[in-house]
Amino acid sequence: MQEFTYTLKDPVGIHARPAGILARKVKDFESTVTIIKGEQSASAGALMKVMALGAKQGDEITIRVEGPDEDVCAKVVEGFFRENM
Amino acid sequence: METLTGTTVVGGIAIGRIRYFAPFAYEASDAPAADPEEEVLRFEKSRYAVQDGLHDLYEKALNEAGEEEAEIFQAHEMMLDDEDLIASCISCIKEDGHLAEYAVVQAFDEAAAMFAAMEDPYFAARSADVIDLKNRMLEHLSGREQEEWTEPAILAAEDLAPSETVRLDKSLLLGIVTKGGSSSSHTAILARSLGIPTIIQCKDLSSECDGKEAILDGDGGCLHLEPDAETAKKLRDKKEAADRDLARLQELKGLDNITTDGHTVRIYANIGSPEDLESVLANDAGGIGLFRSEFLYLNGSAEPSEEEQSAAYRKVLEAMAPKQVIIRTCDIGADKTVDYMDLTPEDNPAMGLRAIRLCLTRRDFFKRQLRALLRASAYGNLGIMFPMIISVREVRECRALLEECGQELKAEGIQTGTYETGIMIETPAAALLADELAETVDFFSIGTNDLTQYTCALDRQNAALAPFLDPHHPALLKLIDMTVQAAHRHGIWAGICGELAADLSLTETFLRMGVDELSVSPVRILPLRDKVRNLNLT
Incomplete structure (x- = not known):
């Protein structure tokens, strides 16, 4: 299992378009990607649930990646967060 | 003939047949699936x-x-x-x-x-x-096909969803009328960007109007169904005259606001949200003289965050730069209230805890707006304007809070820019103290709507008072003149941003007083420029 934390920089938080692009990205991997904020969590493929976490600028979220290709998947997802959120 | 009334979003007259865009109602059957x-x-x-x-x-x-x-x-x-x-x-x-x-x-x-x-x-x-x-x-x-439009028509609907507005063939749209909608709805945004006559909140609109001949009078905020010959002729003539005028006014774009004997005045635009920008640019405004920040507060179910506010201000500042954008701080209270502010109902709201009084009472709330304004100041030519001022002390307190916010941002390493500070002159107290107030700010903007109401003790919304209302009341004109002269004595500029600024019968009077700026709704800019260019003050 791979896990990292990320502090959101986008003023709106995780909004529709980046959530949608993320959902598409993780489809390329076998690993499951879970976005965790406090006690709530959502699978990265369920973009509406991800949006509904209501994560805002300044919030710290945890991203958990589990599966056979978790190393490379975690790298891709982390890079995506850094560039887009 | 039947006449329905609503709220104007875009003025002008549209003549044509109604196409009623039926909302999609689907009754989902809970019958079991065969396969x-x-x-x-x-x-x-x-x-x-x-x-x-x-x-x-x-x-x-x-x-x-x-x-x-x-x-x-x-x-x-x-x-x-x-x-x-x-x-x-x-x-x-x-x-x-x-x-x-x-x-x-x-x-x-x-x-x-x-x-x-x-x-x-x-x-x-x-x-x-x-x-x-x-x-x-x-x-x-359900295989429901959208009927195709083949001829120009006036679109009528309950309200329009974003996907519906894009699917419409814009070249066939003569006008829009909706039963619901708000001035920040998709319908209103679309209408403004297209600049076609539009009214919303037309309560009595129904699908029965589909296919009927109609005249949409955007200026009068009404829809005439199957108009009689007299109404049709009157509005058709009005439309023709308006079309001719419009074509002539377009030629004034890019020209100066200068009288035949060389006096100039700045003509700015009043706006209520960033969506009005398109119209501001299309009408060649010299700047924005009044950006009402209330839209941010009145549309949501929670107070807008500092980031949301700052992003909205920045958008307008960047679009207008290097032209000036004067943003009026939050003017809620009185008739403009929102649930989340939890305001106590008042017996006399016009004279109550509103505008700057509310802001100085709830300082943390006010500071979020001031910080957002300062953050946005890095992106254009900003003027910050405080409403409902009655004393020098209030201005000092506002400035102290601005200063405090500026220090905070500096400590946080957030960039800010330069800006002008001004106040609305909309109470007789402010006009009478104009000399003292002029020493504390960079500009005055006279809000004639409230100044009339407070000077004459006369509620402008009350139809029964119409016989007593004189929009050109001499006391009001005297207060405006006092304010402008005081401003000039202290080397600051003075403008007018109330409805009177667009009153062409007063343009000459205002120019003779030495008013430096007139701020009007975008569509009034070119008619005002036309008036100014035909004046001679000597």
Whole structure:
């Protein structure tokens, strides 16, 4: 299992378009990607649930990646967060 | 003839047949599916078809309206890939044996409710997107074809969803009238960008008007169905005259606001939200003299964050730079209230805890706006204006808070820019103290609507008072003159941003007083420029 934390920089938080692009990205991997904020969590493929976490600028979220290709998947997802959120 | 009334979004006159855009109502039957596998297939086929359609809309919007308008369709397309949403639809069909339509209604309504329950206004508004998607899915599943428009018409509807507004062939739209909608709804945004006559909140509008001949009078805020010959002739003549005037006024774009004997005045625009920018630019405004910041507060279910505010201000500042943008700080209270502010009802709200009084009472709230303004100041030529001032002390307190916010931002390493500070002169007290007040600010802007109401002790909304209302009351003109002279004695400028600024019968008077700036709604700019260019003050 791979896990990292990320502090959101986008003023709106995780909004529709980046959530949608993320959902598409993780489809390329076998690993499951879970976005965790406090006690709530959502699978990265369920973009509406991800949006509904209501994560805002300044919030710290945890991203958990589990599966056979978790190393490379975690790298891709982390890079995506850094560039887009 | 039948006449329906509503609220004007865009003025002007449209003459044509009504096309009623019926809202899509679908009664999902809970009858069992004959063949669940077949239903899943139907669901997936529709999902792909709707996604294809959305992709086409994205490209169409990208070409016609630009990236920002188009993004929503890309987001919609992606939302239909949501694994949870798909899983709950398929499980509803396979496990519970329902029809695809029923599954769509259940799953999409649940997702919409999830968003609607969110506090953040951005996410709460996504609920409408999910409903829009649900309707598109149901339309496809039920094979309901959209009727094509072939001739120009006035569009009538309950309200319009974003996907509906893009699908319309704009070249055939003469005007828009809706039963619901608000000035910040998609309908209003579309109407402003197209500049076609539009009225909203036309309560008595119904599908019965479909196909009828009509005249939409945007200036008068009404819709005449099957107009009689007299009304038709009157409005047709008015439209022809207006079309001629409009063509003539367009030629004034890019010209100076200068009298034949060389006096100049700045003509700025009044706006209520960033959506008005297009009209501001199209009408060649010299700047923005009054940007009412209330739209940020009145539209949502929670107070806008510092970031949201700052982003909205920045958008306007960047679009106008290097021209000046004067943003008036929050003027809520009195008749403009919102639930989350939890304001106590007052017996006499016009004289109550409103505008600067409310802001100085709730300083943390006020500071969030001041910080947002200062952050935005780095991106253009900003003027910050305080409303409802009655004393020098209030101005000092506002300035002290601004200073405090500036220090905080500096300590946080956030960049700010330079800006001017001004006040609204809209109480007799402020006009009488103009000399003292002029020493504390960079400019005055006279708000004639409130100044009239407070000077004459006369409620302008009360129709019964009409016989007593003199918009050119000598006391008012005297106060305006006093204010302008005081400003000039102290080397600051003075403008007028109330309705009177656009009153062409007073333009000469104002110029003779030495008014430096007139701020009017965007569509009044060119007529005012025309007036100024034909004046001679010698």
